[in-house]
Amino acid sequence: MSFDELNLIDPILRALHEEGYTSPTPIQQQAIPHVLEGHDLLGVAQTGTGKTAAFTVPILQVLSQRSKLQHQPAGRIRCLVLTPTRELAIQIGESFTAYGRHLGLRHTVIFGGVGQLPQTNALKRGVDVLIATPGRLLDLMNQGFVDLRHLEVFVLDEADRMLDMGFIHDIKRILPKLPVKRQTLFFSATMPAQIQQLADSILRPNPVKVAVTPVSSTADTVKQAVYLVDKNDKPALLEHILADKNIRRVLVFARTKHGADRVVKTLAKANIPAEAIHGNKSQNHRQRALSNFKAGNTRVLVATDIAARGIDVEELTHVVNYELPNEPETYVHRIGRTGRAGASGIALSFCEDEERAYLQDIQKLIRRQIDVVADHPYTTNAVAPVLLGGGPIQRPKGPAGRPARPGREPRAPRAATDSSSRSSQPAPRTGGGQRSERATSARSAGPSTQDNGNGQSRRRYRGNRSNER
Numbered sequence: 001m002s003f004d005e006l007n008l009i010d011p012i013l014r015a016l017h018e019e020g021y022t023s024p025t026p027i028q029q030q031a032i033p034h035v036l037e038g039h040d041l042l043g044v045a046q047t048g049t050g051k052t053a054a055f056t057v058p059i060l061q062v063l064s065q066r067s068k069l070q071h072q073p074a075g076r077i078r079c080l081v082l083t084p085t086r087e088l089a090i091q092i093g094e095s096f097t098a099y100g101r102h103l104g105l106r107h108t109v110i111f112g113g114v115g116q117l118p119q120t121n122a123l124k125r126g127v128d129v130l131i132a133t134p135g136r137l138l139d140l141m142n143q144g145f146v147d148l149r150h151l152e153v154f155v156l157d158e159a160d161r162m163l164d165m166g167f168i169h170d171i172k173r174i175l176p177k178l179p180v181k182r183q184t185l186f187f188s189a190t191m192p193a194q195i196q197q198l199a200d201s202i203l204r205p206n207p208v209k210v211a212v213t214p215v216s217s218t219a220d221t222v223k224q225a226v227y228l229v230d231k232n233d234k235p236a237l238l239e240h241i242l243a244d245k246n247i248r249r250v251l252v253f254a255r256t257k258h259g260a261d262r263v264v265k266t267l268a269k270a271n272i273p274a275e276a277i278h279g280n281k282s283q284n285h286r287q288r289a290l291s292n293f294k295a296g297n298t299r300v301l302v303a304t305d306i307a308a309r310g311i312d313v314e315e316l317t318h319v320v321n322y323e324l325p326n327e328p329e330t331y332v333h334r335i336g337r338t339g340r341a342g343a344s345g346i347a348l349s350f351c352e353d354e355e356r357a358y359l360q361d362i363q364k365l366i367r368r369q370i371d372v373v374a375d376h377p378y379t380t381n382a383v384a385p386v387l388l389g390g391g392p393i394q395r396p397k398g399p400a401g402r403p404a405r406p407g408r409e410p411r412a413p414r415a416a417t418d419s420s421s422r423s424s425q426p427a428p429r430t431g432g433g434q435r436s437e438r439a440t441s442a443r444s445a446g447p448s449t450q451d452n453g454n455g456q457s458r459r460r461y462r463g464n465r466s467n468e469r
Helices: 010-018 027-035 053-070 086-099 116-127 136-143 157-167 168-176 193-204 230-240 257-269 283-295 326-334 353-366 417-420 437-446
Strands: 043-044 080-081 107-110 128-134 153-156 184-189 210-211 224-227 250-253 274-277 299-303 320-321 343-350
Touching: 010 053, 010 086, 027 043, 027 053, 027 210, 043 053, 053 080, 053 086, 053 184, 086 107, 086 128, 107 116, 107 136, 107 283, 116 136, 116 437, 128 136, 136 168, 153 343, 157 168, 157 193, 168 193, 184 193, 210 283, 210 343, 230 257, 230 343, 257 274, 257 437, 274 283, 283 299, 320 326, 326 353
Parallel strands: 043 184, 043 210, 080 128, 080 153, 107 128, 153 184, 224 343, 250 299, 250 320, 274 299, 320 343
Antiparallel strands: none
């Protein structure tokens, strides 16, 4: 199928062709016709499926056609797209710019962590489409800058990530401000019980359901491997892997903000340029780091899961799970950033003793055994190969009952070892003078009960959650 078969108007087809797109992805094929017909839609799709275009393209067409037929006054907010992170909001804004370049519709993006004056000025001039993160939206609504009475289309994107980040209560504060008569598009990569309940509460009865690429699947074009390694040897192992100059562009995942910063410092000591993106970085720093990575100026980008959500980088050759996530679905999201559009990619994971249960759950989810790389300088006996459905794995014991160490030459202490051993400590709530999006929301909405979204979502382990803290 081509975009020409989806009954799209000429200005949008022209923009798509100028972007080099000729064939819609499965979710675009399924979603676009229903959105054009005005149906509410429940979409289950993970990052990298073309989900953003699946709603931006038909929304642009609907708003453009209604403007001509109904002579809509300019400057009213007619579409609201709510998304959890700044990076994803910016990416969605770029999509509206690209696909709507020939339509004359106006949009703006608002998010926390930066000054609000440019955003409020854009709102005063009037926009048709508003892309927002929850905290800043509530803040500007309370200040009287955002009027949603004329809203026609509401998009809730990355609903499961909203839950992980604690934004569910914010969403419930925003919903009463929306017109009852509206079209709602709801997207989530996973559908835990709380997300299903939220979808049922905001969608009209019997919405169209579209599901593509189940979260348990990994692309065949991605080669997966795991390194069994002691925690303190992870920095050295990463340096060893990056010594291969054929690894041109690699995205490294850490579980926490502090962990991401420590990886960057460790690589800097080894003369390997790297940058980190996470919630404690300023917006300018995050955009600059991502731009450098996309342009190939930075070889290594270290990210937390929340900061990386929605990142789409062409020719990403490698993904490295420096720390395994404790939610197996997150593993699928992480490695899905390589091996796209038929290209090949490599996903490497480091597994220490305490992460063996995470590895076992990942293999159960994807229904395959991940190859173990046994031949490397930092191999360990601390973690035996984790088999599908395997039971507890005992660490081999050495003299006096102490854990056995692999037989290898003793090495001089590494400066990075101490920092690595602290990489999983919780990060401070704020940093660098930047307010978190969550904190902005809490202040703008007034006192409220502490959100329990994380506690209600599936938590099998007491260890650090995979989302950024």
